[in-house]
Amino acid sequence: MPYYCTWEDFAHAAEKLYQADSMKFCVMRKYRHCDGRLRIKVTDDVVCLLYSTDQAQDVKKIEKFHSQLMRLMVAKESRSAAMETD
Secondary structure, three states, X not given: OOEOOOHHHHHHHHHHHHHXXXXXXXXXXXXXXXXXXXXXXXXXXXXXXXXXXXXXXXXXXXXXXXXXHHHHHHHHHHHHHHHHHO
């Protein structure tokens, strides 16, 4: 499980992973108070991507990225449901 050193590299790789197979895509976040670090893990059960930070600006980027993924997932599901009813 490789750790990414920069947020941009991680976000780009995670986006590619989501686009490859959105049904198996999973995001996990974990905060360790004793370390003051936030870790994000993205996987599709084959590939696992990890990023860890203790910087506040990176935490905001992670929150923004996570909300964008949720919007994509909801938009895809609502489009699929609309297609099934037609």
